[in-house]
Amino acid sequence: MSYENLPSSPCFIDNRARVVAIQSSMKARGLDLYIGSRPRTLSWVLDAFVPWRSYLVIPAKGDPIVFTFIVDSTRLADETWLPQDNVRAYAPMGGQDQVSALQSCIQDELGLSKGRIGVETGLSVYTPEGNLTKYEWDALEAALPGFELVNSHELVDELQIIKDAGTVARFREASRIVDEGQKAARVALEDGGWKGMTETEIAGIGALAMRRAGSVSEWNFAGLNEISSGYRTALGACTPPTTRVFEAGDPLMLDFHSLFKLAMGDHSHNYLIGPATKAQRRHADNFVDLVATVLAAYRPGRTPSDMASLMMDRAEALHCADFCYPGCEHGIGLWGDEWRIGARNDGPFPYWTDPDHVYAKGEMLICAMQYASPDEKIGFRYENPIVLFEGGCEALSKYPLAIEEIR
Amino acid sequence: MSEMYTYLDAAWTVEARKRLEAALDPEKMNGITTSMADIYEACPDGKSRWLFVQCEGGKLARFDVGEGEPPEAEFRIVGSYATLAAISKGELGSQKALMTGRLKLKGNMAKALRLAPLADRINKVLSTIPSNY
Structure with a gap:
């Protein structure tokens, strides 16, 4: 693992504190789960370069789980602070496409059967903004009956604005x-x-x-x-x-x-x-x-x-x-x-x-x-x-x- | 003439375990510690079955076949009896079955990819068992 983030360094970032801050804001907004898809969210939480379409699943408690394109998952696992098992891949294989992988993670692994999921969408002049597409929104809704998707990007934006x-x-x-x-x-x-x-x-x-x-x-x-x-x-x-x-x-x-x-x-x-x-x-x-x-x-x-x-x-x-x-x-x-x-x-x-x-x-x-x-x-x-x-x-x-x- | 076994029955399971223990070299298995449950849907008798493989330090620690809820496994692969039997016969690659959606994998894909060659080695051994499917 090449990730380096020493507390003694002036560049140190308390990544787990960022996750806890998101989870606290999720609770305040009545969200049971948050799925970040924008590079700005992925950078801020993972402290790693994430160029491919990725989904950061943040549960109410505990470490997030990230799903990224399989060709880049090993590199990402090497460069982020997250435990290796929390860096997952999606791939064009049965049960492993983006939506199936997220569905399985949410329902089987996290044990959620209903709730409110914060997601990130909107409008941007910036092409690589990473907002959830309509297709992704519809596919997730169809795969996760009993869940409500809620556009919640402001949650992360508000935490990011004052720089540590x-x-x-x-x-x-x-x-x-x-x-x-x-x-x-x-x-x-x-x-x-x-x-x-x-x-x-x-x-x-x-x-x-x-x-x-x-x-x-x-x-x-x-x-x-x-x-x-x-x-x-x-x-x-x-x-x-x-x-x-x-x-x-x-x-x-x-x-x-x-x-x-x-x-x-x-x-x-x-x-x-x-x-x-x-x-x-x-x-x-x-x-x-x-x-x-x-x-x-x-x-x-x-x-x-x-x-x-x-x-x-x-x-x-x-x-x-x-x-x-x-x-x-x-x-x-x-x-x-x-x-x-x-x-x-x-x-x-x-x-x-x-x-x-x-x-x-x-x-x-x-x-x-x-x-x-x-x-x-x-x-x-x-x-x-x-x-x-x-x-x-x-x-x-x-x-x-x-x-x-x-x- | 070698003995014929019935795929997934008790005698086949004993034979498979024996052959895997003999054939799997812990070094060639990269000292892996993992477990996998194959879920067979729509078996010829209409039932569902599971095949469970567990390796510890590259050695076969458990190999079982059963009905009902499978043991907890790091990876779970779900498919039809026909698909999983074709893989055991060596007629279909597990990778292709996954890529065409005939199998569904549950577990960390990033890790599963590294284990795929090891799963293929197991299937290669199983394909040597003369069996009636």
Whole structure:
């Protein structure tokens, strides 16, 4: 078993305490069982990377049992804290398909014949959210007469929102690793190193440096290390790298991602490949000003909407509001949890961030800002995990905020 | 001419136990400790039967056939008499029977997969018993 989680480590996570917290919340909600299917739930409870469709069965008492695709069950058993016998596989075999395996576990092994089962479903812009599908819901209902399925993802979301010390320590390390990637990229680009280089190549240079520094993955399903150069910097917030070759006068955005013990490093840094025009320099200075303004303002008690207003007011004063996206964050947690802000689904649009969510001490988010002037073929992106403390926030990537001109 | 046995009756059970004890090398059985109950549904006389195999440290610890509730086992395999008999005859692989849904397995699939070759070794021995099915 390779799982390591020493209580003396700053990255220690009390996994059984998390299970007990879920079970306590289950009791309060009148749930007899919980079946987690979202990667964010699986990461949080199992402290292991679970990429295949899996079902985490959490009984009212005792350790959970996880069912995963048979090709990955042995690896998962090696990498989680759960006892090996609690890591099960499903397979295309009699009695072992997903629904039969769950049915047998619930009825035969746990001895339940009726009750309320919490499950996870909903709506998400994030493709790998892992919500229970209609097919799964119907099949489980048919296989488990006497049971009522209840959408209960908020139970887990509420427990995840305030980050414990071990989680924050892991994010600090993931951010330190991302900074190593940014440093290596800077070295590779300077003194004409950028000439002939492609977006994919600088993505790989950053990836190698981060792997050497301890990252196990560039994690981001939207393109691993996202890179944009030239006109592509103005295309928005999703730029998987291409084979575009850098040119003099390009803006350049490097959005690097590292993974350390399921904590996701995520830092975007911008450059101007010289010679930069006055207009480019003005846009760059505006963006740095906006990011600095926003970072200085994050603190408990703020809301997404007042942060957006604050940013747009500053943009208006800088005469660059036309180039700004009116939002400055997205959610973050252990692998699989990287979208919605807040824990409750009570905003004006279901499953979108509640603009009036009030940030609390210990909450973590990605300060994420986008700036684009498509007509001028220029744009910038800033991302950095921040953790809120009384009176402010800590930006976990320590890479200096600047948009340098490199030649 | 070798003696013919009737599949799953008392004499067949004694013969099967004898052959398994002789043939199963604890080393080749990976020193395994496990138990398995095969549940035969719709036997020719209309009854259900079970076949129970228990290994300790790779050695056969118990081999029994019976009716009614089977002993507690780590794995339980349920199928028709025809399917399980075909496996004992060596006409059908247990893996294929599971993959086509003709057998249903209850137990930890992740562990069962590692035990599949060992189950095949047991079935190979059983297939050598001249039997009337």
